[in-house]
Amino acid sequence: MKIVIIGAGEIGYDLASVLSKEKHDVIVLDRDEDCLNKVTENLDVLTHQGNATSAKDLVDTGVKDADILIAVTSIDEVNMIASMMSKRLGADMVIARIRSDELSRPNAPLKPTDLGIDVLIHPELSAAQEIVRLIKRASANDLVTLADGKMQMIGLRIGKQSPLVGKSIIEYAQENPDLTFRVVAISRKGMTIIPRGKVNIQALDQIFILAKTECIPEVVKTTGKPDIEINRVMIAGGTPIGAMIARILCGDEKKWNIKLIEPDFDTAQELAKELKDVLVLNGNPTDPDLLATEGITDTDAFISVTDDEESNIISCLMAKHLEVKKTVALVSKSDYIPLSQTIGLDAAINKKAAASNEIHRHVWGGRVISVAALQGIKAEVIELQAAENAKVTKKSIRKINFPDECVIGGIMRNGSSTIATGESTIQANDRVIIFCKPEAIDKITSLFK
Structure with missing residues (x-):
């Protein structure tokens, strides 16, 4: 094109x-x-x-x-x-x-x-919505909603004390027979792995797991991650994204305790007039004395979305040092995302990635329903619809010649969703969730036409 x-x-x-x-x-x-x-x-x-x-x-x-x-x-x-x-x-x-x-x-x-x-x-709105999802699913470093909300892909950092360390993907599945999930990607020391059953999970791996939305809390427990309750949120930056996050949380069923810090007096005043349920403070969000005075040690989540990405990272590191449970930083350089997780931040959001994902879906067109690039990893999540007489509808998944750089995660048929196995079959008009490296995208989409 x-x-x-x-x-x-x-x-x-x-x-x-x-x-x-x-x-x-x-x-x-x-x-x-x-x-x-x-x-x-x-x-x-x-x-x-x-x-x-x-x-x-x-x-x-x-x-x-x-x-x-x-x-x-x-x-x-x-x-x-x-x-x-x-x-x-x-x-x-x-x-x-x-x-x-x-x-x-x-x-x-x-x-x-x-x-x-x-x-x-509208990349700012997409980024704000992604941050809110991460706050609600506090244990996640990354979260993608798929299949009209029926399935989610969650990214989790494996700690050194996790019960999964040293276990293969097959062993992980065998030890949890009552849970249906699939490990679809692993980020390890800057490398992207599309795993097969014999691959072992290592400490500090970032693993990506697909499961039905209602099963995600149980899946998180299997990794040894604590179940974190988030109630008190502090937002650094009254930027368009910061204001959108506050608006979304204010409109939520749950009653959040929200503080927003904005250095510009006029902007802070305007936000204070609009956001009646938010305590808006005028000050420097990287000032440790201000953060301490305003009770950052009692805050559950700290979100930094100023226009200065270095300040976002530094203020989140300060918050993490003060034992805030969840920190999220807005960054514009994609190279900072894997670095941010290595130095201790819980999550980093890149708004240009949100714009690229949406634009990409329309560039591919046709049977592509959604696409999302995973943060800090060279893999993408694609939701494809199988056409009548497409090659993928001829055999079971095990017998289809898929590229090595991809894995079939889930299938949505007539409103119900299932995790795919080697024996699963794909029918015409099924929506299929696929995880793959960019170089495999053309091969994959051709199988669904």
Whole structure:
């Protein structure tokens, strides 16, 4: 496919990198020469220097023939204008990143389609929702909801005292015959392992387990993780993500005790007016004296989502040192994610990954229902629907020639979900959850067509 990406920032660069590896024809448009030079030096894509709101520059970039145009600059208005012009110039599908919720509100005077936008991406909201899920499932480092909420994939760090240390995947399953689950991926010392039955679990492994949603608490217990109750939450940063987290928690059935720290006085004042059930404090969230005064030692979860990712990591480390049960940091550099878990943080969230996941699903299209990149690991979770007469419907899973870099996790059929085994069969229109390395994606999707 021919894909035009407008904006060579973090998200644009990340998308160009992934899509070019999947053999798409990618062109990146940006007015910043330094950003384009970085793209040219490191990626196998074309670039064009120009203005995203100029019809001439859009035509010169080739939007007329684009199968997909993705507008991901840091300015909402530029993305909107570029989307509208590109659609009129002939782009088949237009995907735009819009930070404001003006277009997504129920009573909004303008709809995305009025501006030529087929798919609206809101990475800040996706990141906020992911953080809330992690707070609710406190023992998890990573959490992905699948099959319309009926199944979840949970990422857990294996401690040195875990009963699983030294046991193979087969032994782990045999010792828990009443539980249905599947270990689908392991991150070990920077390496990604798609495990088979004889692989042993080691201390400090990050293991990813798929199970029915209602079984997740029991699965967590088998790893030796304590069942943590989270009630008191402290949020560092009144950024759009910080405010969204507070709003989501305030609208929850559970009554949360929430404190939010924001260094800018005017922003703090506005949030205090809006968030009646949140104690909003004006101060520096990396100030140890302020954190101590406001009772961080009595806090169950500390979430740092300021615009400075180094400050997020440092403040979470301080909170962890003060024995806060759960810490979550917002980071923008994907290289920081495996590092953050190594130095002691519970979870790190990358908002550009949330945008990439949503955009990727629409790039693949067809039978791909959802896709999610796992944090700190080179593997992806794909939810595919089997077509009539697809190759995967001909035999049992054991007899299908799947790539070594993938594993079938679960199957959803007629509203009910099951964990897949070698004897399981896939029928037409089944939704199948697959874990695989990026290089296996094309092979896998071809089996479902």
